[in-house]
Amino acid sequence: MxxxxxxxxxxxxxxxxxxxxxxxxxxxxxxxxxxxxxxxxxxxxxxxxxxxxxxxxxxxxxxxxxxxxxxxxxxxxxxxxxxxxxxxxxxxxxxxxxxxxxxxxxxxxxxxxxxxxxxxxxxxxxxxxxxxxxxxxxxxxxxxxxxxQGAHAEFNVVDEIWNARVTSHVPISAVAGLITEEAILRNLELTVAALQEAGFERPRIAVAALNPHAGDGGNFGREEIEVIAPAVEKAKARGWAVDGPWPSDTVYLRARAGKADAVLTMYHDQGQIAIKLIGFDRGVTVLGGxxxxxxxxxxxxxxxxxxxxxxxxxxxxxxxxxxxxxxxxxxxxxxxx
The missing domain is CATH 3.40.718.10 (Isopropylmalate Dehydrogenase)
Structure with a gap:
């Protein structure tokens, strides 16, 4: 039909x-x-x-x-x-x-x-x-x-690389306070569902860090240690193919190398700049969930x-x-x- x-x-x-x-x-x-x-x-x-x-x-x-x-x-x-x-x-x-x-x-x-x-x-x-x-x-x-009232999010897609994000159209000053385990897991669940609908049987998702160099062991912030990494472990326990947190300045290199189908970023421009540089002339926005x-x-x-x-x-x-x-x-x- x-x-x-x-x-x-x-x-x-x-x-x-x-x-x-x-x-x-x-x-x-x-x-x-x-x-x-x-x-x-x-x-x-x-x-x-x-x-x-x-x-x-x-x-x-x-x-x-x-x-x-x-x-x-x-x-x-x-x-x-x-x-x-x-x-x-x-x-x-x-x-x-x-x-x-x-x-x-x-x-x-x-x-x-x-x-x-x-x-x-x-x-x-x-x-x-x-x-x-x-x-x-x-x-x-x-x-x-x-x-x-359910969870929903915006995804950007270039070729076979999907970009998802935990926060979207909010001020940069508000981002850190919105990064929680619950928010990360909710957006990972949305991302898994959206990619499966788009034809990925078991989508691989790379999770970006928030801070430079993924926090450098806590020297540049502790969100990676206290929030993001625990959320990634909980996602793995649910059976999702998730890894990270990866430094945001290299995480898209993993996706381009075929090691991830999607990247979950922490804020809007962290992913948008990368995905548009990869292929602005081929990009699609999906209103997911x-x-x-x-x-x-x-x-x-x-x-x-x-x-x-x-x-x-x-x-x-x-x-x-x-x-x-x-x-x-x-x-x-x-x-x-």
């Missing part, structure tokens, strides 16, 4: 319309899922013009009318992002509202079981706030909207190249592939249960 997937157009002022249109012009990808496109028809046509592709999609105005099939996506016209009034490369309330409306409908459809996965082209956080969001990012918005797999390219809205037709489609392709794999895995797990 083919995955039912919602393809959500993100910020209309960015490269999202172009990426959405160009993805829909790739017949090999389209055959892998039954795709419902959630976007403004006029803005999608503008994206196709910018991207130099031609689209011919059935258009509906209500989700209940849509009957997408593999190789035959359907456009749900939201009529909420007029290219005549949205300025390219400018974050706006109108663009933020349209993005939120598109994403929210995708979440509604997932909650109702109408779609099994969501892929969205990049959002702009400033525009989202202008458009009415009170959440710091898309992950928290999705969890809040779905009323989901939620009731529905949600993936997006890891890059931003790229206001600096809007309208040039040069946006890199590869991260969006990869996001699509990961979302399909995760949805298929969840379905198989549900059937087995």
């Amino acid at each position: 083919t995955v039912r997937l919602a393809l959500v157009m993100g910020d209309p002022a960015g490269i999202g319309p172009e990426l959405t249109a160009r993805l829909l012009a790739e017949p090999d990808l389209l055959r892998q899922a039954a795709i419902l496109v959630i976007a403004d028809r006029r803005m999608l046509e503008e994206g196709a013009r910018r991207g130099g592709v031609a689209l011919d999609l059935p258009v509906v105005r209500q989700a209940a009318e849509a009957r997408p099939e593999p190789g035959r996506p359907v456009l749900l016209d939201m009529a909420n992002a007029d290219p005549a009034t949205i300025r390219p490369a400018v974050a706006s309330a109108e663009g933020g509202r349209a993005t939120l409306e598109n994403f929210t409908l995708g979440l509604d459809l997932a909650r109702d079981g109408a779609v099994e996965a969501i892929v969205f082209t990049p959002f702009n956080k400033q525009a989202l706030r202008l458009g009415g969001s009170t959440h710091e990012d898309e992950l928290r918005y999705a969890a809040g909207y779905l009323g989901y 939620l009731p529905v797999p949600i993936c997006t390219p890891a890059h931003g809205t790229a206001y600096d190249i809007v309208g040039q037709g040069t946006a890199n489609l590869e991260p969006t392709r990869r996001a699509f592939a990961i979302a399909c794999r995760m949805a298929e895995s969840r379905r198989a797990g549900t059937a087995a249960a």
Whole structure:
């Protein structure tokens, strides 16, 4: 059975319309899922013009009318992002509202079981706030909207290397106080589950240290001794393939050498800088732990190249592939249960 997937157009002022249109012009990808496109028809046509592709999609105005099939996506016209009034490369309330409306409908459809996965082209956080969001990012918005109280986290993926983190969008000054055994184990559990859904039977996870040189035996901090190492031992006792803590300036060398499938870092930039240097042009962000797999390219809205037709489609392709794999895995797990 083919995955039912919602393809959500993100910020209309960015490269999202172009990426959405160009993805829909790739017949090999389209055959892998039954795709419902959630976007403004006029803005999608503008994206196709910018991207130099031609689209011919059935258009509906209500989700209940849509009957997408593999190789035959359907456009749900939201009529909420007029290219005549949205300025390219400018974050706006109108663009933020349209993005939120598109994403929210995708979440509604997932909650109702109408779609099994969501892929969205990049959002702009400033525009989202202008458009009415009170959440710091898309992950928290999705969890809040779905009323989901369970553990959830953001993962970044380049090629076959996954990046997970214990803390995310918090001030650096707050990080050390948030590093607890419970937090580390919770995020390791999420990471194991997400990678298994993505096709790793027994994922190997390298845990990064917090302090320089992994604390140097306590000379530069004791978090490694008192918190991180004990959490790693408890994770091993649960049967997970976990090791560390490794110095953060070398831990990604282990992953690149094939000794780990994922790295669990302690804070945002500790992993983000490394993973983007490894392959910014191939990165995918996975919103993990939620009731529905949600993936997006890891890059931003790229206001600096809007309208040039040069946006890199590869991260969006990869996001699509990961979302399909995760949805298929969840379905198989549900059937087995």
